[in-house]
Amino acid sequence: MPILEAEVQKSFKPLTKRLDNVKLIYYLRYESVRLQTQDGSASTIHAKYNLKSILKKKKPSRSSLVKRLDSEFSKYIRQRFAVRGKARCFTCGKIDHWKNLQCGHFQSRKHYSTRWNPQNCQVQCVKCNIFRQGEQFIFGKELDKKYGIGTAKELHLESLKTVKLSNVDLQEQIKYYKDLNKTL
């Protein structure tokens, strides 16, 4: 029978699967061909072929990048001067395993210009960092002792600046500290 008309319909059926921050999308491609013949009979052929898998990376959110950078940076700060895993609280001198200590900020974390500044951030015990609100006065004096007079003031002025880190900047910083932490 001669074919009068062939109607091709394409449809895609996406199947999604989530793995961590990666979204996998599989497309199953169906093609159906409807054949209309001279005698009026019609038939539909369904052809399932071409299993296509598309790996699509979900863009990480800004807050998740900030969180990841905080985490890698904190590991660096707590381990950088540690001796056999033990680090010293910058403001009271308490010695403990770096995992029990925290990354304290001289100028608050709310200031992004100094949030990941290796001078602004030092190891602190929970008592100093949380219960004594960071011991900012002692923190400042110790900074001047360690890095030179005027350091605390400079960090304060630096904290007032407005900086806008792009997501790419954040990703680069995450990689930098991640790699650095592997060497510690």
Ligand SMILES: [Zn+2]
């Ligand atoms: Zn302390």
